[in-house]
Amino acid sequence: MSDLLERLRGRNWRMTSQRRVVAEVLDGEHVHLTADEVHARAAQRLPEISRATVYNTLGELVALGEVTELSTDGRARRFDPNAHHPHHHLVCTGCGAIRDVHPTGDPLADLPASERFGFAVAGVEVTYRGLCPSCAAPPAP
Template identity: 35%
Template structure:
């Protein structure tokens, strides 16, 4: 079975700067702080990201972080994952056709390489004439820690 690469290259500040400018965005301390926060804590919620950013920019508003996250998502610098029954999560890992496994008990999320290795890695029975670009998969299950009684079940 072919899979996507296991090792994921971390983006550099130069790459972030170039990507922002190529999409007509200014390189601001707020944007860089949000990128750093999402890079440091993959699959973090927006609230987690606010806390992380405030460790560097204590006066940034919650609304500013949400606006930056939405903008970075719209230009493909950040991916937004919306697990069932959970707030949206964000990650810096984009464009590599990976998926996620989500623990329905504790909410932990892990990346899962695509089994096919190219987008889209699922083929629908009918595409209705669309040019398919990607498929999002969230595997739901119970993580090893929860299986061993390490976390309380989600109601």
């Protein structure tokens, strides 16, 4: 579960109404929204919020390390507020739903030294792909 709002308050981040609504939209479990989705949801709460403000706020949150950017489909960047909770992603190849997952084991340990090519590997990003229950269900007759 994201604790984005608490982390931002702890950093004494200047919480304007626009910034607060962007953080509120992002705060939660399994949140992986595009900038346009963040803007649409923020505008429901604060109609006067501009797209530029949303983009600038997202950029600032990424620069602060409070939100991470990911792209699971090679197109739209998505924003993940669980930046301080190690996890991987499970993506539905049908509808694009994304879930945070916490597998056991260490994927870095699974990379043999002979396959590291001298790299000082600092991190691993794993994306599991498959069909969610809704997409995997047979169509109704």
